[in-house]
Amino acid sequence: MKANQWKEYFIFTKKERIGIITMLFILTGIWFLPTAFSPNDQTDIQNLEAFKAQIAALQVKDTVAGLNTNDAYVERGNTIAASLFYFDPNTLPASGWKKLGLQEKTIATIANYLDKGGKFRKPEELSKIYGLRKTDYERLAPYVKIEGIYHREGKLPVEMPVQHEQKHIKAIDINKADTIMFIALPGIGSKLANRIINFRQKLGGFYTVDQLAEVYGLPDSTFQKIRPKLVCDSKDIHKININTATLDELKAHPYIKYQVANAVIQYRNQHGEYTFAGALRQVQLITDDIFAKIEPYITVR
16 A cells, blocks of 8 residues: 555656656756856866967057058058158158158148248158148158258258259230239239239239239239239320210229219319320329329320
8 A cells, every 4th residue: 555655656747757857957957067167167268368369469560560661651441552752841742742651631731831831940840730640740750851951860961952843934024914924923823813914904004013013812922022023015005085085984994983083074074175194183183192193094185
């Protein structure tokens, strides 16, 4: 009887047997889990990761070392072959900066700085250029040689044959020159050249070189620079007949304002024709300064 009772405890249904087997697998896995992740294995994993990091560091070091040459320079994101050579930043053209490996934006910034009258007096000033990276400056600085200064790594003055582009411009007649001839002058662009031509047409021609200084937008420094290259032949100046000119014709001249033009017409209507140019002095609004400016442009016949 007792044997049968104990036997009943070891009789299981199919579901119960599956549950017991599953439980045994789980308990076995829990038993061996600490062994699978023993401290020694974790140390091995850490050592493996450290070894991988050292390999990566060596690869980066080799890559950087490969950049420190005088033949090529690698930009971030793209590769630019750059030749290093001695240069004067004040005279180096855009093509030269490009050969040195600078980006277009940086080259444009340098050109703009020089166009506005900027000048590099020592190599260190190159580092102040906006957009020029520190690595670029450190790479180029040893090759900067500015005419008339001491080289940063030497004790003797640097003698560099710098070739400046010289434009031998023949003196031009400001009454006959076209826009192309004016543009050939230093500091004169197409806009200023067109303004000079338009001003000349409104005047009827120039009677002196100094009138060119009156052109809107022409800096005095530029005028003084180009003045020795200018001549003025005033024999073909267009003159206004003050005895026949209308109000519109008179006030169209840059030197004759509406009030003055009207006064000239009114005086003529009241006193008759002008017999000589100096008679304009009788008009109340015409001062000595105004008369001196308009005299070359008036006639009575």
